Amino acid sequence: MKISRIDVSLISVRFVAPIRWSGGANEDWTRIIVEVHTDDGLVGLGETLGGSVTAQLIESEIAPMFLGENPFHVEKMLSKATFVPLYYGKAGLCAIAALEVACWDIMGKATGQPLCNLLGGRLRDEIPFAAYIYHRNANRDGTGEIDTTEQVVDHARALVERHGFTTIKYKGGVKSERDEITNMWALREAFPDLKLRFDPQAIYSPATALRMGHVFEEIRLEYYEDPVWGNVAMARLRQQVRLPLATNMCVIDLDSLAEGHQLGSVDVILGDIFEWGGIANVKKLGAVCEAFQLGLNFHSAGELGIGQAAYLQMAAACQALPFALDTHITELAGEVITDGVIALTDHGTIRVPDGPGLGVSLDPDRFAEAKEAYARLGDKSVYEEDEARAGVIPVKSML
Template identity: 25%
Template sequence: MKIADVRTIVVGNPWKNWIYVVVETDEGLVGIGEATGGSETQPTVAAIEEVKHLVIGMDPRNVHEIFHKLYLTAFIKVTKAISGIEMACWDILGKSLGVPVHTLLGGKVRDNVRVYANGWYSGERTPEGFAEKASEVVAKGYTALKFDPFGDAHMQMSRKETAEAKALIGAVRDAVGDDVDILIEAHDRFSTYAAIEIGNWLKDYDVTWFETPVLSTDISALVEVARRIPVRMIAGERMHAIHEFGEFLSHNVTDVINPEPLGVGGIWRSLQIAGIAEAHHAEIALHNAESPFKTMVALHIDAVTPNVFIQECFDDFLEPWVSDVLTGFHRVEDGYLKMPTEPGIGVTLNEEEAKKHPYGKSNFLRMFRPGWEKRDTAKQE
């Protein structure tokens, strides 16, 4: 079996263009991967086009050989283009043998994984609005939810902005009760001093974690914040190299990291990072802010990883047409996702339906513009 072609399909989700990698073989088997990258849509599509000649003619079942060749070509770094091709090759290998990818990875250690909801708060940025939305999430069966209450703040927060953020968090806590985990996202936005100040008052709301309060590639800043706040701090979604995770975890300042499979090189590299976490008595909570296809990829990783804390999922809060473009992905039931059972990744991409939702230059979040959390990109020009 040989790779005959590598194509990309862009689906214009309103707040993030989804990039799918289609790997075709000379025997008719087709694999799907994802390479979504926020506002980096066109560069990623171009990167895939530029490297695909390197893998055409190779056996897609030799996943590690293909990854290593692309990794060295990129001067010993990982890219979303590499991740997308790697995932598609795992998909082909699973389909060729008639088994789920997690079976190829040694078999599952769990039948399901607890999920936290994200993307649910796309409404008015008021305590009442957030409380209402949070109550709806819990009514769906979720036992954990994450949100960014900090508006368009950057580096510092004024007293007024601090009061607004506290009001939002307090309203959500009151709405969901004491038994639901609240995870606070900061999107790398604060200075070290501001992050420490915020992390200390977050203790009052019994939050489960404070995520990436400072630039998450600045290990020293992460460590400084983590050591000086009374709540768990996590990071990892913007780290790319294996050694970055090892360096961060070596300081023993957290017991959870959230690597992004697309950012670290795909499925196998995610498993290697999970192993590094386990060596430091830490768990993983895979970052997952892309399409339902990527959720299924995360499930294959979670299936074989003993040290999983929880799994992020946006899928209940996406556009209704998503189920026309993608079929086979799992839905959250009572706050959990079941492990895949179909061969390969287990998701089918309908290319005709995908054409109905083309690339859009405004399909990304401008995180430091007022109202970004509404995900109304038309108003963020």
């Protein structure tokens, strides 16, 4: 079996309403879908984040490393790509991951097994997820806004009542220190028995993060995610706050994992299949976390059904899964896979797909619509100005 063709498609899917975060606001998001074909007729699906730059990198640099190879020989192809992140950074890792995930999908389809069985076997049938609470700007028709404390709590309550979430993650870094502390206290009072997380996307100065951290000790956060930028600042904060610190921004690959452990900067690492360069690398991350007794969870970056299926399959095979995973499923207004496979239950979980490989398939009409949307809207970069904070450009330690 050999990889014979690789198709790369840029797509755009809207959010329910423009989501706000410390880097700006987004009403839609650019993703990349890859279809990896083999010479015996199998097609593996992959997905990753990034726009035209990452797609061009896949086509010009990464695809030639995979073409002609056996999709089972993942480590060989990853070895070919060793120096890609050195020159292309995170875009390189995301480009590699798109094809690597598709190879795992092919392996599952070739053997007739769900991917979790190739990663050690299914340990659970359903995976718990957290309710993800963003502030939102209003849509053009005036709907969808989440701005006030009352709106934040009402939205969280609606999600908990509908889906039975037992963990709530609040995306901070967009309001004042006072407002965000008020919102967190309101969430704690409304949900005294649920786990709470806070993530300002590393926008706070160490001084601000320390002040807020002492308040969050009283609120009893499950963990405090990326309050400051980088391993050094995180390590300083961790020495002074009695809360677990979590990250997907300062420990971002296997090299920074060693640095983070040496500095003692984090307690929980949010592995990202796409930003870490694929499933194999996140498996390695899991082994290191087990060896050094670090917590492991999984990050979400607005993935659609293909990416969500990859996380479900990985989580199903993890021996320890102490945290509810992140997901943007309640923020997304579109999809590219067929219905009936990826869906939230009424008790805060998503069932692991049973089909071979990732267990999902593209919906031709939805896929075409998402490609047309990209052709119309173009790339949506990481930074897009938040109209509610017009003229404010995010910088490190800005608050």
